[in-house]
Amino acid sequence: MADYTDNWEGKIENAKTFNLKVEIENLGFENAIFKIYNNRSIINYPFNAVNLDRITIPFTENISFEGVLSKNGTAINGFIKSGLMLYHLKLVKSGNNSFVGDWNILMIDELKAPDFYLSVENGSENEYQAYPVLGDNRFTGTWCDNFQKENDSITFSDFKTGLQFKGKLLPNKIHLEILLGKNVITEIDLKKSVTDWKIGGFKTDKATTIPELSELENLIATNSFPNTHSVLISKNGKLIYENYFEGYTANVPHDMRSASKSISSAIAGIALDKGLFKSVEQSIFDFLPAKYQVQKDSLKSKINIKSLLTMSSGLDAIDYGINANPKSPAVEDNYQKSKDWIETILNTPMINTPNTKANYGSANPYLLGIAMDSVVSEPLELFMDHYLFQKLEISNYVIFSDLNRNPYFGGGMYLTSKDMIKFGELYLNNGKWNSKRILSKKWVEDSFKNYLALQNTTDKNGYGYLWWHHNYQVNGKNVSSIEARGAGGQYIFVVPSLNAVVVITSGNFRNGKIQQPEIIFKNHILPYLKKLKN
Known part of the structure; x- marks a missing residue:
């Protein structure tokens, strides 16, 4: 891989390549088909759609669709879970038992620049890292890992969007496929860059x-x-x-980013209005599974929903501003690297009595999201869509x-x-x-x-x-x-x-x-x- 450690570039031929069409045919029948396509067929997944209470379609490895048919039968509102993203889709009835919608996997409606760049770094024998960059910088970027090499083939993943990358190492060229699961979305021939990359500037x-x-x-x-x-x-x-x-x-x-914390607050309000929990004075431990009750003590038991909403849990969870403690396990960058976010946060030392002093930190609304997920009877994202977003059109x-692929209340919508x-x-x-x-x-x-x-x-x-x-x-x-x-x-x-x-x-x-x-x-x-x- 040392020979390929360099900057590479190519062109995406179609500006709509990542603006995918999603279609469900024969809804309500055993021979239903879930389709995803651009200028090529990407997914063609048969499934049984007799049960319309909730439509669940695991159409490729680690990627699925889950949705609900509207009461009037004219639309399906749901989410594709891909990587760390829950993409909302509205599939509208277009014919007899057929529903169609759009999935913009890069969150932009059309590429304004066709340039695709790849930085191959730290190459040595079979070791390397590879980071894709688009000329259209309105896409907020990939988070790539799982770098593998076998003979002249390389693979890596974007755990943010769920996209997969597969490259063929050729003389003076890398032929790169971008895939959804094992299904090709597009292919690009990359050559070594000889000038600086042109990014943005629209x-x-x-x-x-x-x-x-x-x-x-x-x-x-x-x-x-x-x-x-x-x-x-x-x-x-x-x-x-x-x-x-x-x-x-x-x-x-x-x-x-964190502006969506205020949306998290609205979801808590809707749940309270519906009587799904009693009061903002309830302890967070009223909402947590038994495995976390061992973290409960006389002070932490006073952490309630109100203290999470007001950033006053008392946990050393500060992750904003010059007073943040970078060594605190509850700092956002730290707990997100752990295997069990809840356990990591609850293990954090207390620095104040709950509801007495406020310190901004994303661990507080994260715990709020865990509490709300425990009180709703459906997937939390479907609850959010049904009771907030659909009502706001x-x-x-x-x-x-x-x-765990549940909505993150700390921010990022x-x-x-x-x-x-x-x-x-x-x-x-x-x-x-x-x-x-x-x-x-x-x-x-x-x-x-x-x-x-x-x-x-x-x-x-x-x-x-x-x-x-x-x-x-x-x-x-x-x-x-x-x-x-x-x-x-x-x-x-x-x-x-x-x-x-x-x-x-x-x-x-x-x-x-x-x-x-x-x-x-x-x-x-x-x-x-x-x-x-x-």
Whole structure:
């Protein structure tokens, strides 16, 4: 492999290669067929579809589909579990007992660049690593492992998307197949790179501008606010501004990172509203299997649902800001490397009495997700879809999962910016959307209370039920905002005093500009909103 340790590149011929069609034929019969295809047939899996209560299709190794037929029989809502991703699909009836939908496995609607790159590293005899990179950097990348070599064949896997890679080593060339299980999606011939890789750099489509926001658009266009991907503003329930940058569009779900913690909070609220658990005062140990009860002691027994929602479990689970303890087993990067995430977190020392001090850490909402999974009678992702996303008319989204392939409440969902606006409006309207009650008013009120200050953040922000509090000074006046926040600059700003919701998505994962949206919001959007008549 030393001879192949280099940068390689090729072209993906069809921009829609990874935009797969999914079809179920003969639903309700023994001779049903589950199909996945692009310009070639990829999956053609026969199954018995007589039982329509829940449709489960394990169509290839470690990848499956599970869905539910709507009451009116016109659609199937479900998920493909592939790698660590739970891809939501809505298959719509297209004929007699036939249902069709789309699966965008790379989370983008169409490749804006055909370039495919492969970095082969640390080659020595049969040892190597290989990392694919797309010229279209709107795809958030692969997490590859399981590097194998046998004679002139190499294989490796992306455990994030579930894609498999198989390469044939040829003189001055690598012939690479990208597969779903053992089924080929596409093939690419790679040659050694002789120039630097060209990644991203997509021009922004010119949108209809609001004069008061033209300065903001110019600053984004000239890279003064780098890696800004979208800015949307809703006022009085109406979308009044929508703009996308760097190739992003209304159809591309964006990596929300920890901003989706606020969605996790909503799911807990829905479960409580439905009486699936008694109270936020219940101990986390009321929801855990017997094998974890040995971790219970007089102090840890006081960790309850409320303390998980308010980041005040008392565990040494700090993983945000300069005060984080990198050696703590409950830091996100640490517990996610362990075999048993729950055990690792519960073994963590206590540094405070629960519900007395708040320290931001993803281990808290992760345990919340475990609790919610224990009280619902169906797979948690189907519960989330049925009681939240379908009611918000959201179908184009992806959920990041844990090692057991259950929704990870610590963050990592992919939603479009317009759907993020919907979620913010749900809370702005006290749990209603389009006049439909989804969350109780009490849960929204409780969620937006300022319980404790986050000790490990620079601004010592107040914190609600997985919602941030922040105050902005505009022309000498204070404006309070309640926010969902995620790494890289993913923000949902809910501003009750202005009856407004603002969404900003970004890609500042490595340059320290994670709070750039706050500057945009304070200096450009709030002054504009303050000038508008109610």
